[in-house]
Amino acid sequence: MDARAARDQAPAGCRAAARIDGAAFATARRLNHGMMTTTTRLSPRTLLLLFLLGAGLRLVYVLAVHPAELIWADEMTYDRIAWQLAQTGRYISNPYDATPVMPAFLALVYSIFGHSFVAARVIQALLGGVMTVCVALIAHRLFDRRVSILAGVGVAGYPPLVYMSGVFYAEHLAAVLLTGVVTLIVVPRMRVGTLLAAGVVAGVLALTRPLYLVLIPVFALYIFATCETHRWRSAIIMMATSLAIVLPWTARNYAVFHHLVPVSTGFGLQFWRGNNHASRGDADDRHIMPGNEFWERGIAALPAAEQQQAIARNAQLRADLEPLDQVEQDNRWKQEGKRWIRDHPGQFLKLVPNKIYTLHTPFSRTHSKNGAESSRNTLIAALSTIPVLLLGLPGMVIAFRRRRTSWILHAVILMPTLMYSVLTASTRFRLPLDAFWIILAGVTLGTLHAAATTSDDEQRRATTSNDAERSTGAAECNRISESEH
Numbered sequence: 001m002d003a004r005a006a007r008d009q010a011p012a013g014c015r016a017a018a019r020i021d022g023a024a025f026a027t028a029r030r031l032n033h034g035m036m037t038t039t040t041r042l043s044p045r046t047l048l049l050l051f052l053l054g055a056g057l058r059l060v061y062v063l064a065v066h067p068a069e070l071i072w073a074d075e076m077t078y079d080r081i082a083w084q085l086a087q088t089g090r091y092i093s094n095p096y097d098a099t100p101v102m103p104a105f106l107a108l109v110y111s112i113f114g115h116s117f118v119a120a121r122v123i124q125a126l127l128g129g130v131m132t133v134c135v136a137l138i139a140h141r142l143f144d145r146r147v148s149i150l151a152g153v154g155v156a157g158y159p160p161l162v163y164m165s166g167v168f169y170a171e172h173l174a175a176v177l178l179t180g181v182v183t184l185i186v187v188p189r190m191r192v193g194t195l196l197a198a199g200v201v202a203g204v205l206a207l208t209r210p211l212y213l214v215l216i217p218v219f220a221l222y223i224f225a226t227c228e229t230h231r232w233r234s235a236i237i238m239m240a241t242s243l244a245i246v247l248p249w250t251a252r253n254y255a256v257f258h259h260l261v262p263v264s265t266g267f268g269l270q271f272w273r274g275n276n277h278a279s280r281g282d283a284d285d286r287h288i289m290p291g292n293e294f295w296e297r298g299i300a301a302l303p304a305a306e307q308q309q310a311i312a313r314n315a316q317l318r319a320d321l322e323p324l325d326q327v328e329q330d331n332r333w334k335q336e337g338k339r340w341i342r343d344h345p346g347q348f349l350k351l352v353p354n355k356i357y358t359l360h361t362p363f364s365r366t367h368s369k370n371g372a373e374s375s376r377n378t379l380i381a382a383l384s385t386i387p388v389l390l391l392g393l394p395g396m397v398i399a400f401r402r403r404r405t406s407w408i409l410h411a412v413i414l415m416p417t418l419m420y421s422v423l424t425a426s427t428r429f430r431l432p433l434d435a436f437w438i439i440l441a442g443v444t445l446g447t448l449h450a451a452a453t454t455s456d457d458e459q460r461r462a463t464t465s466n467d468a469e470r471s472t473g474a475a476e477c478n479r480i481s482e483s484e485h
Helices: 003-007 014-034 046-062 072-090 099-112 116-144 145-157 159-164 170-185 191-208 208-228 231-257 268-275 285-286 293-299 305-319 326-342 345-359 376-401 404-420 425-485
Strands: none
Touching: 003 191, 046 116, 046 145, 046 159, 072 099, 072 231, 099 170, 099 191, 116 145, 116 170, 116 345, 116 404, 116 425, 145 159, 145 305, 145 425, 159 425, 170 191, 170 208, 170 285, 170 345, 170 404, 191 208, 191 231, 208 231, 208 404, 268 285, 268 326, 285 293, 293 305, 305 326, 326 345, 345 404, 376 404, 376 425, 404 425
């Protein structure tokens, strides 16, 4: 007797059980594997629609912004450096403001369109469309089309990122570049051209925000871990290209400032601001200087003896800083921050979670009275950020369990977070990472949708099976009755 005959002669209950076991196996396979495999291509039409959605929403916003107004101090600094660069061809700044990418971007726009804030904002809006496409590609290559669409639409309409396209902050370009380099390194096959492009984008990212220098080794490690062949060569090509982008600016800084400054100063100052007697781990730490109102407010809560110690250290620090140039001062700030941590390890550990919390608040406190901190904007930020983070946290676990190579998303989020936990933090510093939180939130939503769809399919199959079995049973009863008569 062959297998088909044996199956046909098996009792109906056995055949039903076999059908149920087969359905359960298919369901498990779908949940554990199918959701995380790319079975449907992301068509050029879909990518174009996502680009148009991301860019279109941003264009609507930026064209409503006052065409001749800058509202943040950093914007004014970048604009001043950029306009001078456009007019004279010379980059003139102190070492703290020596991050060249944002001023160079604005200078390029000004040299073509004149001193036009609108033109720069429009181009930033278009770059926001590019970022939307990059996020969709990352999600598609690591997971599937469902997560890709969810993440792409999420980034396209995410209010904090839409807002960033209308201001001249380095974080906006950093977000575009960060998604760009991750898009390049998650491709299935690494070619030399792709590695070179990834290295260039990573180097420009580091010149945009020096803190992202820490991600260059992470990108190289990911390439080494995921490449099928020539692992060492691939990782070295990417890292060497990144350094080749950064080192000429380092050489320029040495010629101008007569000190070794890889990109810009500021690490030492922010390190001290985040680690001194007056530090509280909130966004106000960014404004602390010896003796100013933020410093006074911070030490006011200390016991009297500790206040006197802080005042004495403050006087000594100011005396030490007086004869130093700006680069030497930054090194002195760093030394003082290290000394404070060494003397107060317990207080340092208490500040770390406060800074991580500040980094992930929907809208950290600002001191520029320009209307941006309105109740409406704060509510929009909260309604945008909180769901993304709440969905992104389980998404971290789900993504890693189902696709181990997705750890690059975790690293891109965690490494800067750890850096800010020992420096100073604010909401704005987190925004380049939000695109990756949105991908992880998409993973959670995609999993929930897959589970709900599977449950519905199982219920339909069960209903159909029960109906069929009832029909079969009724027919059997009729047959028996007829035979008895």
